[in-house]
Amino acid sequence: MTKARVTVIDIAKAAGVSKSTVSLVLQGSSLVHEGTRSKVNAVMRELGYVYNRGAANLRQAGAKSRIVGVVVNDLTNSFFAELAVGVDMVVQSAGFVQFLSNTSESIDRQREVVASMREHGISGLIVSPARATDAADFKPLVAAGIPVVVVVRNLPGAKVSSVVSDNRAGMMSAVEHLAELGHKRIAFLGGFPDTAVFDDRLAGYRSGIEAAGIDYHQELVISSAPSRAGGVEAIGKAIVLADKPTAAVCFNDAVAFGVCDGLRARRLEPGSDFAVVGFDDVIEAQAAVPALTTVSVDPQGIGRRGAQLLLKQINAGKAEAETVITAVRLVVRESCGARKSVKVETGL
Amino acid sequence: MTKARVTVIDIAKAAGVSKSTVSLVLQGSSLVHEGTRSKVNAVMRELGYVYNRGAANLRQAGAKSRIVGVVVNDLTNSFFAELAVGVDMVVQSAGFVQFLSNTSESIDRQREVVASMREHGISGLIVSPARATDAADFKPLVAAGIPVVVVVRNLPGAKVSSVVSDNRAGMMSAVEHLAELGHKRIAFLGGFPDTAVFDDRLAGYRSGIEAAGIDYHQELVISSAPSRAGGVEAIGKAIVLADKPTAAVCFNDAVAFGVCDGLRARRLEPGSDFAVVGFDDVIEAQAAVPALTTVSVDPQGIGRRGAQLLLKQINAGKAEAETVITAVRLVVRESCGARKSVKVETGL
DNA sequence: TGACAGAATTGGAACGTTCCAAATATTTTG
DNA sequence: CAAAATATTTGGAACGTTCCAATTCTGTCA
Numbered sequence: 001m002t003k004a005r006v007t008v009i010d011i012a013k014a015a016g017v018s019k020s021t022v023s024l025v026l027q028g029s030s031l032v033h034e035g036t037r038s039k040v041n042a043v044m045r046e047l048g049y050v051y052n053r054g055a056a057n058l059r060q061a062g063a064k065s066r067i068v069g070v071v072v073n074d075l076t077n078s079f080f081a082e083l084a085v086g087v088d089m090v091v092q093s094a095g096f097v098q099f100l101s102n103t104s105e106s107i108d109r110q111r112e113v114v115a116s117m118r119e120h121g122i123s124g125l126i127v128s129p130a131r132a133t134d135a136a137d138f139k140p141l142v143a144a145g146i147p148v149v150v151v152v153r154n155l156p157g158a159k160v161s162s163v164v165s166d167n168r169a170g171m172m173s174a175v176e177h178l179a180e181l182g183h184k185r186i187a188f189l190g191g192f193p194d195t196a197v198f199d200d201r202l203a204g205y206r207s208g209i210e211a212a213g214i215d216y217h218q219e220l221v222i223s224s225a226p227s228r229a230g231g232v233e234a235i236g237k238a239i240v241l242a243d244k245p246t247a248a249v250c251f252n253d254a255v256a257f258g259v260c261d262g263l264r265a266r267r268l269e270p271g272s273d274f275a276v277v278g279f280d281d282v283i284e285a286q287a288a289v290p291a292l293t294t295v296s297v298d299p300q301g302i303g304r305r306g307a308q309l310l311l312k313q314i315n316a317g318k319a320e321a322e323t324v325i326t327a328v329r330l331v332v333r334e335s336c337g338a339r340k341s342v343k344v345e346t347g348l
Numbered sequence: 349m350t351k352a353r354v355t356v357i358d359i360a361k362a363a364g365v366s367k368s369t370v371s372l373v374l375q376g377s378s379l380v381h382e383g384t385r386s387k388v389n390a391v392m393r394e395l396g397y398v399y400n401r402g403a404a405n406l407r408q409a410g411a412k413s414r415i416v417g418v419v420v421n422d423l424t425n426s427f428f429a430e431l432a433v434g435v436d437m438v439v440q441s442a443g444f445v446q447f448l449s450n451t452s453e454s455i456d457r458q459r460e461v462v463a464s465m466r467e468h469g470i471s472g473l474i475v476s477p478a479r480a481t482d483a484a485d486f487k488p489l490v491a492a493g494i495p496v497v498v499v500v501r502n503l504p505g506a507k508v509s510s511v512v513s514d515n516r517a518g519m520m521s522a523v524e525h526l527a528e529l530g531h532k533r534i535a536f537l538g539g540f541p542d543t544a545v546f547d548d549r550l551a552g553y554r555s556g557i558e559a560a561g562i563d564y565h566q567e568l569v570i571s572s573a574p575s576r577a578g579g580v581e582a583i584g585k586a587i588v589l590a591d592k593p594t595a596a597v598c599f600n601d602a603v604a605f606g607v608c609d610g611l612r613a614r615r616l617e618p619g620s621d622f623a624v625v626g627f628d629d630v631i632e633a634q635a636a637v638p639a640l641t642t643v644s645v646d647p648q649g650i651g652r653r654g655a656q657l658l659l660k661q662i663n664a665g666k667a668e669a670e671t672v673i674t675a676v677r678l679v680v681r682e683s684c685g686a687r688k689s690v691k692v693e694t695g696l
Numbered sequence: 697t698g699a700c701a702g703a704a705t706t707g708g709a710a711c712g713t714t715c716c717a718a719a720t721a722t723t724t725t726g
Numbered sequence: 727c728a729a730a731a732t733a734t735t736t737g738g739a740a741c742g743t744t745c746c747a748a749t750t751c752t753g754t755c756a
Contacts, residue, residue, distance in 0.1 A: 007742055018706045023744060033704060048488065053467045054402040054413070055742035058711045065402070067468070075436070078631075081429040088423070088450050092457075097464050100448035102436050109440075116445050119401045120415070140396065283426070289637050355712055366736045371714060381734060403712035406741045 006049045015043040026051065057121055066096045068310060069117035071110060071127040075102045078283040079299045080128065083151065086303020087126055094311050096123070103130045111137070118146070124310045126303075128152040131195065147313035151306045152299075154196050154323075161313065163306040163324040167200035167279075168207065170295035170328035174249045174277045175208025177293075177330055181338060183247040183275060187220040189234040189259060191251030198223070198251065201279065205249060226251050231258020232265075239266060247275035247336070253282045253294055260288075260335065276335040290334035297328045354397045363391040374399065405469060414444045416658060417465035419458060419475040423450045426631045427647045428476065431499065434651020435474055442659055444471070451478045459485070466494070472658045474651075476500040479543065495661035499654045500647075502544050502671075509661065511654040511672040515548035515627075516555065518643035518676035522597045522625045523556025525641075525678055529686060531595040531623060535568040537582040537607055539599030546571070546599065549627065553597060574599050579606020580613075587614060595623035595684070601630045601642055608638075608683065624683040638682035645676045 008026070012019040017036060024032045025040045032040075043049075057065045070087050072080040084100055091098050099117050103110040110130045114137075117125065124147045125138070135158035138148045142160060150162040178186050188205045191198040206216055222237050224230035231250060235258070238245055250256040256278030260270040270276045271290040278285060281296035305324055332338050356374070360367040365384060372380045373388045380388075391397075405413045418435050420428040432448055439446050447465050451458040458478045462485075465473065472495045473486070483506035486496045490508060498510040526534050536553045539546040554564055570585050572578035579598060583606070586593055598604035604626030608618040618624045619638040626633060629644035653672055661667035680686050 005742085009742080019743085020706050020708095020745090021704085024705085027744085031704065036704080050463075050492075051467045052406075052469070052742055054405050054469050055711090056744070057402050058400075058406055058713085058742080059744040060711085075429050075433050076426075078424075078426055078429065081423050081426065084448070085423050085450055088448075092449065092461070095464075097447055097449065097461070097468065099445055100432070100436075101440065101445065102433055113440070113445070115398075119399045120445065121400070121402050144398075284632060353712085357712080367713085368715090368736050368738095369734085372735085375714085379734065384734080400712055403741090404714065406712080406743085407714040408741085 005052075006047045007052075008049075010047060011040065011043050011049055014047060015040045064123045064314065065121040067117075067120065067122045068096050068098050068307070068314075069114070069122040069125040069127075070098045070100045071103060071113055071117075071125065071129075072100070073103050073105045073110075073128055073130050075100075079280055079297075082299040083128070083303040083306075086300035086305075087307045088303075089300075090304050090307040090311065096311070105130045107132060114138075114141070118144075122146065124148070124314045126151060126306050126310055129155055131192070145318065147310055147318075149306045149310045149313075151302055152197075156196050159321050161309055161322045161324075163302050163309060163326065164197075164200075165297040165302065165328050166325050167197055167328075168204035170279060170297070170330070171201045171204030171249060172208040172211070173330045174279070174293075174295055175205055176212060177332065177338075178247045178249065178275055178277065178336065179208070179212035179214065181247075181275065181336065184214055185217075185220065185243060185245040185247070186214070187222060187238045187245040187248040189222050189238060189248045189250050190224045190230050190255030191226050193223045201251060208249075220245055223251075224255070226255055228254050228258035228261065231255035231260075232262040233258075235259040235262035245274075247277075249277045250279060253278035253280045253285050253292060256292055256294065256335070257284075257288065260290075260292075271334050271337050275337045277330075278335075281331055285331075286333065288335075293333045293336035293338065294331055295328050296331045298326065302326055353400075354395045355400075356397075358395060359388060359391050359397055362395060363388045412471045412662065413469040415465075415468065415470045416444050416446050416655070416662075417462070417470040417473040417475075418446045418448045419451060419461055419465075419473070419477075420448070421451050421453045421458075421476055421478050423448075427628055427645075428500075430647040431476070431651040431654075434648035435655045436651075437648075438652050438655040438659065444659075453478045455479075455481060462486075462489070466492075470494065472496070472662045474499060474654050474658055477503055479540070493666060495658055495667065497654045497658045497661070499650055500545075504544050507669050509657055509667075509670045509672075511650050511657060511674065512545075512548075513645040513650065513676050514673050515545055515676075516552035518627060518645070518678070519549045519552030519597060520556040520559070521676075521678045522627070522641075522643055523553055524560060525680065525686075526595045526597065526623055526625065526684065527557070527560035527562065529595075529623065529684065532562055533565075533568065533591060533593040533595070534562070535570060535586045535593040535596040537570050537586060537596045537598050538572045538578050538603030539574050541571045549599060556597075568593055571599075572603070574603055576602050576606035576609065579603035579608075580610040581606075583607040583610035593622075595625075597625045598627060601626035601628045601633050601640060604640055604642065604683070605632075605636065608636075608640075619683050619685050623685045625678075626683075629679055633679075634681065636683075641681045641684035641686065642679055643676050644679045646674065650674055 008019050008022045012022045025037050101113040107130045126149050128151050135155045141148050148160040150160050154162045154164050222234045224234040256276050259276050263270050263274050268274050278292045278294035281294045285292040285294050356367050356370045360370045373385050416439050449461040455478045474497050476499050483503045489496050496508040498508050502510045502512050570582045572582040604624050607624050611618045616622050626640045626642035629642045633640040633642050
């Protein structure tokens with residue numbers, strides 16, 4: 001057990017050069033003689049030197065720690081796990097490492113986590129903000145010159161970059177698809193109305209029915225928690241309307257699954273008796289029964305785009321807030337009734 | 349945009365005390381007078397001070413950075429995502445943050461990632477090692493006094509702590525369950541034979557059939573990649589045996605899903621025509637058709653246990669290698685044929 | 697050969713914190 | 727009230743790196 005850490009000074013001593021030269025080697029400077037460089041490298045290997053980024057970071061004040069913080073609200077949700085993987089891919093290949101934390105939708109936790117990351121000197125932050133995050137919450141970060149990229153959920157009013165999926169277009173295509181299948185009474189179920197994502201998706205819904213020549217009916221928009229339980233609740237309200245809907249687009253897949261549960265509890269089969277479309281295309285969507293028709297959003301792609309944007313801003317020193325909207329596409333499976341339940345898995 | 353960072357010296361100046369006193373306040377020392385403490389705290393808030401852990405860390409050489417590294421081989425797999433969440437829970441509440449990285453089973457990536465984490469001064473490492481990781485690979489870490497906890501897959505020969513599920517007991521209970529259902533020819537399908545996990549699960553299989561008074565037949569053990577495709581391959585070999593099996597325990601759920609695919613491709617229905625049992629209880633297992641009977645391992649629990657063990661070792665300064673085996677339990681669903689396919693979801 | 701340019705190297709000083717030993721203020725005690 | 731004990735506070739000197747300006751080495755050219 002080696003007690004003393006090997007430092008740049010030990011290397012210098014052993015290689016017969018000064019610490020400055022070793023430092024130059026470390027930074028790959030072209031100023032050092034080829035022979036010296038290789039000797040120093042050899043000694044470093046031999047003594048088992050490990051670079052102390054903390055110390056380096058301290059000196060080059062404000063410069064880059066090569067750490068990016070990643071904050072998501074639910075890593076258990078495969079959507080966010082994929083997102084984190086996407087971020088990791090680009091971040092890692094740029095020689096950065098990621099600090100990843102999970103807020104579980106808790107705004108206090110988010111604050112703690114971000115503060116902690118800041119203490120550790122992150123060079124940038126990618127965050128999928130917890131619900132009800134204050135737009136001003138990341139103000140201090142950007143004021144300190146730390147770029148912030150918001151993903152998945154945008155933060156209207158905050159002057160930060162964001163990468164979100166095309167919620168409007170996605171929901172619109174879902175509605176149009178249902179209209180093409182002949183549905184006239186299409187409900188919009190689930191989601192909290194106080195969020196930007198909700199607004200976007202609802203706007204897409206309205207454009208969709210308008211494009212299909214259907215009138216908008218206020219009572220067909222039923223909000224609820226964006227969860228499975230919320231879906232059950234929403235379909236419960238929808239089904240007792242005087243003029244019942246025959247189809248629904250849901251705020252997200254979780255709600256859609258809940259809607260399916262609620263339909264079954266009323267002896268209605270999703271797909272054949274009532275068309276259901278989700279949003280997100282979580283991993284369970286294709287394995288479910290019936291397989292869920294949904295809008296696929298490629299969380300990994302969002303992660304990659306977000307990371308790229310962040311790295312760009314980090315390198316640029318300071319960049320303007322920028323918004324990226326990633327494309328989505330409707331994946332037609334069974335729950336919309338367009339296809340019979342054909343359970344053939346290739347597997348080969 | 350504040351150009352200059354606020355330091356402990358600025359606080360000291362503004363509060364009319366010395367930097368040492370500020371430092372004492374920072375550390376919550378009981379040496380400082382109550383009045384002084386609150387004044388300093390007030391000034392810190394006012395000036396927007398942010399603690400520089402890097403600098404602190406530099407001084408208390410070797411001491412704790414309050415960063416733990418977490419390395420998994422596939423974050424996309426919900427099993428590992430859950431694990432990471434478990435780690436995050438305990439690590440976060442202990443005031444640590446986690447560096448999380450994904451190796452995608454690449455041993456080079458693993459090496460890079462671990463090296464990078466080390467440069468950043470992690471106080472401990474939790475790793476689910478990529479396949480074929482050399483037992484000696486973490487030697488330098490522990491030599492430097494950085495505790496390492498290996499999870500999920502153990503590393504025989506490495507002198508590090510580990511937290512693994514009870515593979516032996518789990519597989520044994522799966523086999524016993526099938527035997528109770530009347531099966532005599534039970535195959536063991538999938539997995540790479542060069543891994544410790546494989547050995548354990550196979551040993552459990554052997555104990556299980558022995559306990560049931562069934563003879564062991566070499567040809568019923570068919571290894572393959574531990575993936576869906578591997579499962580298809582393995583069942584393909586099993587089904588053409590002279591004396592066909594009527595049931596199979598699989599190396600993991602992915603293999604089990606592949607086995608189901610392969611059965612269907614041969615017009616056999618998993619559950620009724622052939623019993624299939626998986627291992628892991630991934631999130632898709634209960635939503636699949638038929639719902640998969642499998643051995644549930646609680647990855648989040650493993651994450652928590654691993655983190656606790658790591659923190660213990662970090663606090664102890666140095667601890668002996670310790671092995672924790674977490675309990676598993678068989679979850680009986682449909683694919684073993686014990687139950688009819690009853691599709692009732694409560695949802696409420 | 698001496699001056700000069702370029703290449704390679706180098707000794708501090710700094711970064712923001714913690715630690716130590718020592719100094720000062722406050723209280724207690726005989 | 728002096729001395730002793732206790733409670734607070736405090737200036738440096740670290741920690742391991744990078745940066746700067748300055749230095750020492752090379753060779754080149756007139």
